[in-house]
Amino acid sequence: xxxxxxxxxxxxxIGDDPRAVYDALCAGRSGLTDLHAFDGDKYRAKQxxxxxxxxxxxxxxxxxxxxxxxxAVEQALTDAGLDTAADDVPVxxxxxxxxxxxxxxxxxDGAPLTVRDLHFGSALRDRFGTARSxxxxxxxxxxxxxxxxxTDMIELGLADTVVVAGTDSITESAFGTLDRVQxxxxxxxxxxxxxxxxxxxxxxxxxxxxQRKGVARRGVHAVVRGVSMNCDAVHPTAPDxxxxxxxxxxxxxxxxxxxxxxxxxxxHGSGTQLNDSAEATAVSAVFEGAGAGPLxxxxxxxxxxxxxxxGLLSLVTAAFALRHGVVPPVxxxxxPIDEAAGLRLVRDRAATARLSTAQVNAFGFGGINAVAVxxxxxxx
Numbered sequence: 001x002x003x004x005x006x007x008x009x010x011x012x013x014i015g016d017d018p019r020a021v022y023d024a025l026c027a028g029r030s031g032l033t034d035l036h037a038f039d040g041d042k043y044r045a046k047q048x049x050x051x052x053x054x055x056x057x058x059x060x061x062x063x064x065x066x067x068x069x070x071x072a073v074e075q076a077l078t079d080a081g082l083d084t085a086a087d088d089v090p091v092x093x094x095x096x097x098x099x100x101x102x103x104x105x106x107x108x109d110g111a112p113l114t115v116r117d118l119h120f121g122s123a124l125r126d127r128f129g130t131a132r133s134x135x136x137x138x139x140x141x142x143x144x145x146x147x148x149x150x151t152d153m154i155e156l157g158l159a160d161t162v163v164v165a166g167t168d169s170i171t172e173s174a175f176g177t178l179d180r181v182q183x184x185x186x187x188x189x190x191x192x193x194x195x196x197x198x199x200x201x202x203x204x205x206x207x208x209x210x211q212r213k214g215v216a217r218r219g220v221h222a223v224v225r226g227v228s229m230n231c232d233a234v235h236p237t238a239p240d241x242x243x244x245x246x247x248x249x250x251x252x253x254x255x256x257x258x259x260x261x262x263x264x265x266x267x268h269g270s271g272t273q274l275n276d277s278a279e280a281t282a283v284s285a286v287f288e289g290a291g292a293g294p295l296x297x298x299x300x301x302x303x304x305x306x307x308x309x310x311g312l313l314s315l316v317t318a319a320f321a322l323r324h325g326v327v328p329p330v331x332x333x334x335x336p337i338d339e340a341a342g343l344r345l346v347r348d349r350a351a352t353a354r355l356s357t358a359q360v361n362a363f364g365f366g367g368i369n370a371v372a373v374x375x376x377x378x379x380x
Contacts, residue, residue, distance in 0.1 A: 003151045004220040005377065007080025007209030008316050009072035009165075012303050013049040013202055017075060021303075021313075022320040025328035026350040030302045031202065032188055037101075038172045044185040045178075048170055049202030049304025062102035062111045066123045068205035069093065069167040073128065076163060076207040081217035087129035090159050092150055093120050094142030094166040095135060096307035096364075101171040120167070139364025140270070140305070141229075142166060143206070143312035144372050148227035150210045160212045166309025167205035175201055182272075189305065190332040191269030191298040192276050192340045199270050202304025206312045220377035222319040225357075226254025232367035238274050239363055244282035247369040248359065252286075255373035257357060260290035262373070264321055264358040266314035269298025269330070270305055275363065280339035283361075287343075295353055297346045301331040311362025315372060318358040322376040327351045 008018040013031025015021035024031075031049040037060055040046045051068070054060060073091060077084050099118050105111035116122045121133035138145040143166035150162040179185075184197035210224065228251035232243040252259060268279055287293045299317055300306075306313055321327050329346045336345060360372045 001155060002213065003154055003224040004211045004213055004216050005208050005222045005224060005319060006211050006216045006218065006220055007076035007082065008221055008319065009075030009079065009207040010204065010313060010316055011051065011068045011071050012204035012306065012313065013051050014302060018316050022317055025299055025302055025317060026326050028329055028331050028349065030331055031304065037170050043176060043179040045200065047187060048200055050170060051203045060105060062105050062113055063099060063117060064101065065099055065167045065169040065205065066120060069120055069165060070123060070127050072205040072207040073163055073165055076209045080209040082209065085129050087131050089161050089163055090132040090153065091124050091130050091163040091165060092146045093133065093135045094146040094308045095137055095168055096139055096142060097168050097171050097174060098135065098137065100173065101169045104172055139366065139368050140307055140310055141362040141364040141368045141370040142308035144227065144360065144362040144370035145229055147224065147312065147372055148229050148370065151224060151227060154210065154212050160215055162210050163207055164210055164312065165205065165207035166312050168307040168309060169203050170201045186271065188332055189271040189300050191267065191271045191301050191330055192280060192336050192345060193333050194335045194337055196271045196276060199272050199305050202306040204303065204306045204309060204313065206309045206316055208312065208316065219379040221379050222322055222377045223375040225256065225373045225375050226251050227370065227372045228254060229370045234367050237365055239278035240367060241278045241281040243367060244278060244363065244369055245285050247371045248282065248286045251359065251371035251373050257373060259287050262294045262357050262359050263353070263355040264318060264327060265294045265296040266318050266358060266360045267296055267298040268361040268363045269300050271300065276337060277339050279361065279363065280337060280343065284339065284342055293344050295327050295344050295346055295351055297327050298330045299328060311360060311370060315360045315374065318360055318374055322355050322358055322374065323379060325352055325355055327353065
């Protein structure tokens with residue numbers, strides 16, 4: 001079974017549409033800035049990958065995650081050639097923090113906020129007439145879990161078209177918690193480098209239109225060949241390489257592909273000590289003996305960790321890479337960790353290659369793992 005991705009949408013710190021984001025990634029451009037969302041004097045970390053949309057006064061505003069979500073969904077629907085008054089198209093939203101930042105601003109400053117504002121479905125209904133929307137909070141694997149649910153909906157005959165989306169803004173409570181629990185203070189997110197010091201948060205939203213085969217109006221960006229999910233609950237924060245390997249192999253099985261048929265891997269690459277080590281160990285085990293192996297990259301080195309939407313943002317990047325044959329580099333990777341020694345990580349500058357298939361990884365706290373496999377589409 002397979003499903004077509006026919007529309008793309010994205011907003012991030014490095015670009016306000018999918019092509020701008022991809023071009024910035026290929027150029028190695030980072031969205032890292034000094035912290036603006038709140039008073040950095042309270043925290044050790046002074047940087048984040050923020051979207052600069054706060055206006056001349058620099059003040060934070062409520063419902064930013066919702067506004068980005070609306071933008072990304074509209075971009076994806078338009079790109080697919082669909083009417084944005086899409087009342088019959090279900091929208092599935094993956095997130096980590098929802099509108100928690102808006103609740104913080106309400107609590108701290110009395111910013112306007114209603115209970116209705118806390119549900120993305122309210123805004124989607126107002127903007128697009130969306131009759132069916134569901135929000136899933138599967139940590140940092142949320143949007144790939146949501147992608148798997150969308151393909152299930154199509155196969156069950158519940159819809160011919162589904163919008164899969166994700167969105168998150170930086171919250172002070174999450175940033176502050178992360179700042180206190182990380183042993184070191186990162187100045188940038190540097191996946192798979194020995195000098196990595198931890199994760200820094202990013203912001204943004206992303207959306208894709210997933211359709212049943214044969215209904216695309218404007219061609220297909222990429223084909224979803226398979227999505228695998230598991231939750232091992234081994235440890236709250238320490239990933240298990242064995243379970244990650246199982247998820248990858250299961251995604252290959254669902255896609256009907258072998259390891260040596262995967263051309264590109266979009267790594268989760270959170271820049272933390274345990275995640276990078278576990279992911280590199282798992283990927284190395286799966287691709288051992290698979291010829292030269294795939295090219296690998298990790299875009300959080302330029303976007304920061306965009307939380308619930310991060311897996312889908314990697315998927316959008318993979319769709320462009322398959323189409324154009326250009327893979328963005330891992331920014332800041334100068335001294336790879338031992339576990340990644342045998343991997344073909346793209347370093348220094350973008351790499352060109354003939355690409356037909358891609359694997360996308362997304363892993364979250366609590367052992368929530370998701371892996372998707374894509375095939376190149378027919379968009380010119």
